[in-house]
Amino acid sequence: MSGRDFFWPDDPDLRVLADSVRESVSAAERGAVLAPDNDIWQRWIAMEFDRVGLPERFGGPGGTLHDVVTVEMTLAAVPVSLPALATTVLTHELLGDLDHPRERGLLPLLPQRPAPLVDGRVTARIDGVWWYGGTSSLLLPVVLGLDGGSAQAWSLARLDIDEKDVVVSENLAGEPRARLDLRERRVTVLDAHWALSRYRKVQATAVLLTAARLVGALREVRDLTVTYVAERRQFDRPLAVHPVVQQGLAEIAEQVSAALAALDLAARTGHAGQAFAAGHRAAEAAGVVARLSHQLQGAMGTSREYPLGLYTRRLWAWTDETDLVERSLALLQQEVNERTEVRGDLWAAVEALRGSGRPA
Amino acid sequence: MSPPRGNATEHERVITPEAFEQLRLRTRRFIDEELAAGHFEPQCDSWLIGFDREFSRRLAAQGMVGMTLPERFGGAGLTALHRFVVIEELLAAGAPLAAHWFAERQVGPAMMRYGSEDMQKEWLPRIARGEVCFAIGLSEPDAGSDLAAVRTRAEPVEGGFRLHGTKIWSSNAHRCDAIVVLARTSDEGRKHAGLTQLVVRLPDPTVTVSPIQSIDGQHHFNEVVFEDTLVGKNDVLGTVGAGWRQVVGELAFERSGPERYLSTMPLLRAVVAKTNGRHDLDRAVADLLSHISTLRHMSEQVARSMSDGSAPDPVAASVVKDLGTRLEVETVDLAHRLARAVDTPSPRLTRLLREARVQAPGFTIRGGASEILRAIIAKELVR
Numbered sequence: 001m002s003g004r005d006f007f008w009p010d011d012p013d014l015r016v017l018a019d020s021v022r023e024s025v026s027a028a029e030r031g032a033v034l035a036p037d038n039d040i041w042q043r044w045i046a047m048e049f050d051r052v053g054l055p056e057r058f059g060g061p062g063g064t065l066h067d068v069v070t071v072e073m074t075l076a077a078v079p080v081s082l083p084a085l086a087t088t089v090l091t092h093e094l095l096g097d098l099d100h101p102r103e104r105g106l107l108p109l110l111p112q113r114p115a116p117l118v119d120g121r122v123t124a125r126i127d128g129v130w131w132y133g134g135t136s137s138l139l140l141p142v143v144l145g146l147d148g149g150s151a152q153a154w155s156l157a158r159l160d161i162d163e164k165d166v167v168v169s170e171n172l173a174g175e176p177r178a179r180l181d182l183r184e185r186r187v188t189v190l191d192a193h194w195a196l197s198r199y200r201k202v203q204a205t206a207v208l209l210t211a212a213r214l215v216g217a218l219r220e221v222r223d224l225t226v227t228y229v230a231e232r233r234q235f236d237r238p239l240a241v242h243p244v245v246q247q248g249l250a251e252i253a254e255q256v257s258a259a260l261a262a263l264d265l266a267a268r269t270g271h272a273g274q275a276f277a278a279g280h281r282a283a284e285a286a287g288v289v290a291r292l293s294h295q296l297q298g299a300m301g302t303s304r305e306y307p308l309g310l311y312t313r314r315l316w317a318w319t320d321e322t323d324l325v326e327r328s329l330a331l332l333q334q335e336v337n338e339r340t341e342v343r344g345d346l347w348a349a350v351e352a353l354r355g356s357g358r359p360a
Numbered sequence: 361m362s363p364p365r366g367n368a369t370e371h372e373r374v375i376t377p378e379a380f381e382q383l384r385l386r387t388r389r390f391i392d393e394e395l396a397a398g399h400f401e402p403q404c405d406s407w408l409i410g411f412d413r414e415f416s417r418r419l420a421a422q423g424m425v426g427m428t429l430p431e432r433f434g435g436a437g438l439t440a441l442h443r444f445v446v447i448e449e450l451l452a453a454g455a456p457l458a459a460h461w462f463a464e465r466q467v468g469p470a471m472m473r474y475g476s477e478d479m480q481k482e483w484l485p486r487i488a489r490g491e492v493c494f495a496i497g498l499s500e501p502d503a504g505s506d507l508a509a510v511r512t513r514a515e516p517v518e519g520g521f522r523l524h525g526t527k528i529w530s531s532n533a534h535r536c537d538a539i540v541v542l543a544r545t546s547d548e549g550r551k552h553a554g555l556t557q558l559v560v561r562l563p564d565p566t567v568t569v570s571p572i573q574s575i576d577g578q579h580h581f582n583e584v585v586f587e588d589t590l591v592g593k594n595d596v597l598g599t600v601g602a603g604w605r606q607v608v609g610e611l612a613f614e615r616s617g618p619e620r621y622l623s624t625m626p627l628l629r630a631v632v633a634k635t636n637g638r639h640d641l642d643r644a645v646a647d648l649l650s651h652i653s654t655l656r657h658m659s660e661q662v663a664r665s666m667s668d669g670s671a672p673d674p675v676a677a678s679v680v681k682d683l684g685t686r687l688e689v690e691t692v693d694l695a696h697r698l699a700r701a702v703d704t705p706s707p708r709l710t711r712l713l714r715e716a717r718v719q720a721p722g723f724t725i726r727g728g729a730s731e732i733l734r735a736i737i738a739k740e741l742v743r
Contacts, residue, residue, distance in 0.1 A: 004741065006661070006665075006673055006675070006676040006679075007657075007658055007661055007676070226741050226742055229742065230742040238742075240738065240741075240742040243731075243735065245738075246734060246735050246738035246739070247731065247734050247735075247738070249734075249737075249738040249741055249742070250682070250733070250734030250735070250737035250738045250741075251734065253679065253737050253738070253741055254679050254682060254683050254734075254737065257658065257676075257679050257683075258654050258655070258658065258683055261654055261657050261658045261661065262650070262653070262654040262657070264657065264661075265653070265654070265657040274653065276650075277649065277650040277653050277654065280646075280647070280650045281650055281651070281654050326643075328650075329642075329643050329646040329647055329650070330642075330643070330646075332646040332649065332650060333642040333643065333645065333646040336645075336646070336649065337642070343636055344632065344633050344635070344636030344637075345629070345632075345633065346625075346628055346629050346632040346633075346645070346648070346649070346652075347452045347625065347629055349649055350649060350652050350653050350656060353649070353653045354653075354657075
């Protein structure tokens with residue numbers, strides 16, 4: 001293959017970006033979870049890596065979707081944990097065109113359903129919230145009224161953090177996660193003109209970023225496996241020479257290629273449906289690749305000391321905590337069902353995922 | 361020199377999304393007209409079993425056969441990406457492509473790459489007109505996945521070669537105008553050396569073509585026996601002794617195309633049309649959509665890499681074929697399940713379901729068995 005990543009753009013700018021990101025965290029201790037007061041995080045902020053993709057008019061350095069995805073992929077393949085870009089990107093997506101500062105310290109919340117807003121107050125329980133510290137305020141989609149009917153008015157609310165609402169834990173990959181239990185918390189409504197379609201777009205971006213992180217970890221797992229089977233000898237031969245090992249290795253490479261390709265198409269088109277397809281394909285690949293990579297690396301792969309487990313735990317954690325296979329498929333189908341011109345026409349639906357379609 | 365042919369508009373010649381969209385729409389219009397005229401019924405695996413010389417000629421008249429061949433040979437002088445757009449629409453519609461398929465997909469490009477000027481002048485305009493059918497003579501009774509084990513021999517004689525041996529699984533050889541044969545011309549060196557590609561014109565009294573019926577009783581595969589068949593030196597394709605290298609290049613062309621994930625698309629389209637409104641089946645349809653969309657992008661990326669005339673990356677092509685054909689096989693089960701869930705299948709849907717069932721075992725074998733493809737991929741990874 002022209003490199004192992006034939007299905008990802010061979011772009012020198014993306015390579016430089018990835019190298020810079022990798023270099024910026026190279027001094028961190030393996031397994032470290034970086035907090036905002038950490039020097040490395042501070043350097044990140046100074047280099048604006050945490051704001052890649054944010055347009056200049058909102059105070060960011062700008063950048064393409066491929067840039068954003070590259071930062072996420074790269075960080076998923078280094079042995080430290082920090083919230084990368086997702087916080088900024090999703091904050092920006094939630095705020096849309098709203099003239100509101102994209103300040104650091106704002107944390108976007110994306111519950112599966114928006115919280116009901118009654119008398120200016122919100123009650124909601126949200127699990128799996130990224131909790132690296134440094135958060136001062138929350139952004140939360142809300143709906144006016146409790147009826148759940150189609151006449152709901154969507155809004156975006158901002159509220160300050162109250163530590164007593166937060167229970168912090170960690171996920172399988174050792175990353176900080178929180179449960180927020182908001183009870184009749186008074187909020188500030190920022191935008192009274194929201195709609196389901198816009199929330200779907202935010203959800204699509206969130207799924208795309210998760211897919212990017214998964215693909216980053218998938219590539220690392222693939223490369224670790226390739227190195228292991230090339231070096232480890234059994235029955236007087238390298239493992240990689242055994243046909244049965246080759247079959248597993250190829251399957252890993254194929255799954256990673258497919259996940260990369262789906263991600264590339266989503267980044268090229270910016271189409272919500274394709275972002276969900278990328279999430280689905282990455283999550284599916286994660287399951288297969290985690291299983292096969294452990295099988296091929298034998299007992300060694302199960303030890304804490306060996307690097308594989310760090311990345312396979314990420315694969316499992318990131319797919320399980322968002323139920324990514326099922327959620328991506330459900331969102332993809334909702335996206336298709338809402339487009340009457342492609343409903344029931346598989347080929348037109350495939351075409352529509354590239355952002356174009358057959359004219360009526 | 362032929363004038364610029366076909367109906368590729370100047371707009372379509374440009375490599376922009378809009379240009380490809382124009383070409384796609386024009387292909388769809390042609391397909392719609394053909395369907396409306398009752399010229400074909402959508403078929404699964406239509407690039408292998410849908411044989412209709414008249415359809416091939418009409419398609420060629422649209423400038424949609426031999427699109428990547430240069431204009432001086434009657435082609436459209438377009439890129440692999442242009443061809444990709446047209447081919448995937450035709451495959452998704454289940455149009456009968458077999459009469460020109462091998463000529464267009466691999467023989468034409470191989471002749472462009474390796475053939476003599478005389479060979480190009482003789483065959484390429486006919487390929488571009490959709491009037492010539494080529495069969496492929498690679499596999500033998502004792503050489504399938506181990507292709508370098510071919511025993512068919514071509515002995516040098518005055519003015520050319522005399523050919524002896526047997527080829528099998530040659531699709532449509534019984535109704536083709538020629539067959540490209542891989543034969544051993546020398547025993548020296550490694551077994552991959554000493555192989556040569558020869559064009560044998562058909563019919564020929566020294567060539568016996570016998571049917572090999574498929575499991576459903578259809579006849580498109582053949583055994584082809586050569587007994588002292590004279591092949592003129594002008595019919596040597598490429599360099600004597602370089603057959604292996606040439607064929608490996610051809611195989612890459614063969615492996616990455618949309619035919620590796622769209623063979624069952626006519627069936628899937630028919631079934632999914634019936635699931636409309638059945639939300640209990642949404643998940644299955646979304647899963648299908650996600651996989652097909654991804655494979656399509658992968659195949660397109662390989663075609664894009666060929667747009668400057670380069671050969672496809674053999675490993676990327678192997679990845680597309682293995683993933684694509686496995687998906688094709690899995691979708692046959694899915695289609696049956698969905699069909700049962702929605703309704704009693706119509707006679708047309710029943711035909712498509714059966715076609716897909718009996719063709720499916722071949723998906724992961726032809727053009728390189730999955731196990732061989734995975735070995736190619738793995739070897740490259742640890743190289």
